[in-house]
Amino acid sequence: MTRSVTSPRFGAAHALAMGYDPERYFRRRANEGETFAVGLPGLGEVLFASTAAGVREIFGAPATLFSPPTPNPIAPLVGDGSLILLSGERHRRERTLLMPSFHGERMRAYADVMAHAAAEEIESWRPGADIAVRAAAQSITLHIIIRTVFGVSDPARRDEYERVITALMQSYIAPLMFVPALRREVVGLGPWARFVRLRAQFDALLSEQIAERRRTGVDGYDDVLSLLLSATYEDGTSLSDEDLRQELRTLLVAGHETTATSLAWAMYHIHHDDGVRERLVAELAADHSPADVAKLPYLNAICQETLRMHPTVSIVLRRLNGPLTIRGVQRSEGDVVGVAVPALHFDPKVFPEPDTFDPDRFLLRKPTPFEFTPFGGGHRRCVGAAFANFELAVVLATIVKGAELEMSAAERRRGQPRSVPRGIAVLPSREIVLRRLRRS
Numbered sequence: 001m002t003r004s005v006t007s008p009r010f011g012a013a014h015a016l017a018m019g020y021d022p023e024r025y026f027r028r029r030a031n032e033g034e035t036f037a038v039g040l041p042g043l044g045e046v047l048f049a050s051t052a053a054g055v056r057e058i059f060g061a062p063a064t065l066f067s068p069p070t071p072n073p074i075a076p077l078v079g080d081g082s083l084i085l086l087s088g089e090r091h092r093r094e095r096t097l098l099m100p101s102f103h104g105e106r107m108r109a110y111a112d113v114m115a116h117a118a119a120e121e122i123e124s125w126r127p128g129a130d131i132a133v134r135a136a137a138q139s140i141t142l143h144i145i146i147r148t149v150f151g152v153s154d155p156a157r158r159d160e161y162e163r164v165i166t167a168l169m170q171s172y173i174a175p176l177m178f179v180p181a182l183r184r185e186v187v188g189l190g191p192w193a194r195f196v197r198l199r200a201q202f203d204a205l206l207s208e209q210i211a212e213r214r215r216t217g218v219d220g221y222d223d224v225l226s227l228l229l230s231a232t233y234e235d236g237t238s239l240s241d242e243d244l245r246q247e248l249r250t251l252l253v254a255g256h257e258t259t260a261t262s263l264a265w266a267m268y269h270i271h272h273d274d275g276v277r278e279r280l281v282a283e284l285a286a287d288h289s290p291a292d293v294a295k296l297p298y299l300n301a302i303c304q305e306t307l308r309m310h311p312t313v314s315i316v317l318r319r320l321n322g323p324l325t326i327r328g329v330q331r332s333e334g335d336v337v338g339v340a341v342p343a344l345h346f347d348p349k350v351f352p353e354p355d356t357f358d359p360d361r362f363l364l365r366k367p368t369p370f371e372f373t374p375f376g377g378g379h380r381r382c383v384g385a386a387f388a389n390f391e392l393a394v395v396l397a398t399i400v401k402g403a404e405l406e407m408s409a410a411e412r413r414r415g416q417p418r419s420v421p422r423g424i425a426v427l428p429s430r431e432i433v434l435r436r437l438r439r440s
């Protein structure tokens with residue numbers, strides 16, 4: 001029997017509520033039942049699954065049933081050949097090429113770089129000074145991507161990458177993202193012209209790096225760029241330079257803000273809850289190599305609990321190539337369906353007392369891939385999930401061991417920030433400030 005869904009919610013009030021606080025909005029809509037519909041600009045009515053059973057019906061369906069929904073506001077940043085925008089056989093081929101670079105075992109090779117980036121950042125924190133946590137997390141994650149993905153280790157070159165990437169990301173302002181008509185140059189002036197100029201500058205840096213690696217050969221290099229240069233498709237061909245640049249931009253866009261935000265939230269909770277911090281400090285007391293630290297159970301549980309409470313990508317969408325029924329509600333070819341991640345992660349039947357930050361829940365029970373979906377799922381599950389998990393653990397361990405930080409009474413009084421959408425991620429609505437103790 002097919003069921004009807006509660007009437008879709010369109011209109012300014014819903015768009016405002018979703019933009020103001022998407023987590024709260026999706027949690028509230030989840031009370032309506034196992035599915036609910038929302039009108040999203042450019043995509044029409046989207047049917048969301050808000051329970052694990054519905055998510056299983058989406059992530060468990062054959063890959064051929066889905067395409068990524070377009071238009072995608074980040075297309076100009078990543079390029080039309082980006083994995084995020086590909087579908088069908090081309091998507092499968094490209095993923096097969098990219099995945100080995102992000103295999104769990106490969107991450108061990110990056111552990112020292114990750115720990116070093118965090119240690120360098122700590123050195124810049126004066127004892128007694130206030131630390132802007134999200135800015136610090138962004139700096140650390142950017143240094144890690146520049147070294148591990150683009151293969152840049154020379155400090156002067158790294159600074160140049162950092163300058164161009166920061167300017168590029170800032171130039172892609174919300175109006176350009178959501179109003180395609182504004183993507184026009186007027187005699188080389190205006191926000192679009194600035195964005196296009198910066199993207200060309202970034203591509204020029206990548207082209208130089210690709211050319212250099214081709215010249216020297218990739219032997220002895222373990223960065224993602226070198227791995228992709230030597231990777232071949234099943235037919236023996238390899239990525240063109242243009243495709244390679246687009247995938248490198250994709251990894252930056254998909255992996256930077258998302259990981260930095262998760263890191264900032266983890267820092268918030270570790271320093272908000274003294275019991276959590278004390279247990280973590282005790283677990284880190286023994287000597288571990290950066291690669292081994294990532295296996296520590298309580299540290300990992302903190303990372304998982306952070307991703308549960310603050311999924312930085314709050315909706316995962318698919319366009320249907322044919323009919324699909326989700327919890328008895330029928331959808332047809334061309335319709336868009338999705339997973340409302342906060343609705344799942346705050347389901348009290350799966351995660352009791354969902355508003356409490358409680359890492360122990362992940363030690364007591366491992367949720368299924370349909371109950372806990374910070375990295376999406378099915379044939380499009382995040383390529384960088386193992387990288388992100390590893391990075392979170394190594395960087396948090398380095399910071400907690402290397403600097404004693406505290407949350408001031410004023411920061412505590414302000415309460416937990418909301419999550420607000422920005423680009424593909426949702427970010428804390430304000431900066432989180434911690435103080436480095438004088439004795440540390």
Ligand code: HEM
Binds near residue numbers: 083250
């Ligand atoms: C905490 C950090 C991260 C979170 C929460 C996150 C989350 C996600 C989510 C929800 C998706 C969509 C999955 C789907 O449609 O089912 C995704 C896709 C993707 N992510 Fe991540 N991600 C993170 C870090 C990274 C990193 C570090 C990289 C690479 C360096 C990365 C690369 C990608 C790519 C390439 C895709 C597209 C996969 C495809 O369409 O086949 N992500 N990510």
